[in-house]
Amino acid sequence: MGTQFTLNGQPVAADAPPTALLVNVLRDTLGQTGTHIGCDTSQCGACNVLLDDVPVKSCTLLLAQVANRSVTTIEGLAEGDRLHPMQEAFRQEHGLQCGFCTPGMVMAGIGIANRHGGEVDEETVAHELEGNLCRCTGYVNIVKAIRAGAAAMDGAAREAAE
Amino acid sequence: MxxxxxxxxxxxxxxxxxxxxxxxxxxxxxxxxxxxxxxxxxxxxxxxxxLDELKGLVTDGERLWIGALTTHAEVSQTAGAIPALQQLASLIGDPQVRVRGTLGGSLANNDPAADYPAAVLALDAVIETDRGSHAADDFFQGMFFTALEEGELIRRVGFRIPKRAAYAKFRHPASRYALAGVFVAEFEDGVRVAVTGAGGDGVFRWTAAEEALAAGTDPASIGAPDVGDMSSDIHAGPEYRAHLCTVMLKQAVGGLS
CATH class of the missing domain: 3.30.43.10 (Uridine Diphospho-n-acetylenolpyruvylglucosamine Reductase, domain 2)
Known part of the structure; x- marks a missing residue:
């Protein structure tokens, strides 16, 4: 009987020590390798996942700390073939090159959209991306993608409310 | 484990x-x-x-009390009684750090480049624990050392509400820790200035700057702290850190509100 939590909407019981790092449990125990490990120092943000809809570093959380809570990884964002609006915006705006940092960037972007809404400005996005490192893009298209994704998430939320 | x-x-x-x-x-x-x-x-x-009893903020007139488990994100949004403290919390780490990191954790660890120790010292705070309380001036005892005994757990921290205060920080661009951070707080009975990131023994009160500001000296003409008291590592040498203290002091005084 492992630690129970909800992963991408499904209940799971992870058979790993309670003090294992969440990122290792996701990747090695549960086979969800979309969440990446980019550094060993809690600085790069490649491992960001949503914990109860808030982006957190899965390399700096223990499995026991997510017991009975809800974790969403990059694998859990799309609905079938339909990408999440933030994923779609990264595709449209070419917000990636090698793609290694992208799962964490998308999660950080969702957090920015949730905190600041659909009209978030460039400066705010840049400031709030300080916990995500990208070694390819120079960030310009990532910032564009997050602004477009935030606007699309806002639009989708309004549509859903109507 | x-x-x-x-x-x-x-x-x-x-x-x-x-x-x-x-x-x-x-x-x-x-x-x-x-x-x-x-x-x-x-x-x-x-x-x-x-331990929900260790979370949240409350004001009692003279002090803003913040529970030890309150996150940096919460302080940055809700510590309106001391805007400089809100600003300080919003500069810690990154958004993903701020939703997890806590006031009590930062203080118990006493990292020499952490932000909160500067606020605690400049705002003449009281640190309440499971077994008593500590004055800020006695709490920090050199980098990574505090007055906490083995097993002693911080419950909450009471920051004295100043007339005006400000925090200015020169951040290391990768870690976001302070290479030098200066917190200035004005009270009816004087000015307190605390420096993090730069001191060889961790956070310290910059008493020469306090006296100069109280005497009305132009902050631009206040000299640097003693180079021999500064820390040095691969990121910055002692002369540079001492100089940064003067620059951050000017910025903080200019931002008092």
Missing amino acids: SYERPGTLDDAVRLSGTGEDAAYLAGGHTLIPAMKARLRDPDLLIDLAD
């Missing part, structure tokens, strides 16, 4: 006596990186996550 998640503060403190090297786990954003780097290897982790 074993893991416990007590439901009460008393149980947490009792558990801390049962391990060879027990560690309290608050936000974990210093402890877990330190464990990953093999700098810490506790045999017992005591997760404080369920």
Whole structure:
């Protein structure tokens, strides 16, 4: 009987020590390798996942700390073939090159959209991306993608409310 | 390594006596990186996550009291009684750090480049624990050392509400820790100035700057602290850190509100 939590909407019981790092449990125990490990120092943000809809570093959380809570990884964002609006915006705006940092960037972007809404400005996005490192893009298209994704998430939320 | 998640503060403190090297786990954003780097290897982790009594903010007129488990994100949004403290909290780490990291964790660790120690010292705070209280001036005892006894757990921190205050920080661009951070607080009975990131023994009160500001000296003409008292590492030498203190002091005084 492992630690129970909800992963991408499904209940799971992870058979790993309670003090294992969440990122290792996701990747090695549960086979969800979309969440990446980019550094060993809690600085790069490649491992960001949503914990109860808030982006957190899965390399700096223990499995026991997510017991009975809800974790969403990059694998859990799309609905079938339909990408999440933030994923779609990264595709449209070419917000990636090698793609290694992208799962964490998308999660950080969702957090920015949730905190600041659909009209978030460039400066705010840049400031709030300080916990995500990208070694390819120079960030310009990532910032564009997050602004477009935030606007699309806002639009989708309004549509859903109507 | 074993893991416990007590439901009460008393149980947490009792558990801390049962391990060879027990560690309290608050936000974990210093402890877990330190464990990953093999700098810490506790045999017992005591997760404080369920201790709701250690969360939240309350004002009693003279002081703003913040629970030890309150996150940086919450302080940045809700510590309106002291805007400089809100601003300081919004500059810690990054958004993902701020939703997990806590006030109590930062203080108990006393990293020489952490932000909160500067606010605690400049705002003449009181640190309440499970067994008593500490004045800020006695709490910090050199980098990574505090007045906390083995197993002593911070409950809450009472910041004196100043007339005006400001924090200015020169951040290391990768870690976001302070290379030099200066917190200036004005009270009816004087000015307090605390510096983090730069001192060889961790956070310190810059008394020469306090006296100069109280005497009405132009902050631009206040001299740097003694180079011999500065820290030095691969990121910055002591002369540069001493100079940064003067620049951050000017910025902080210019931003007082």
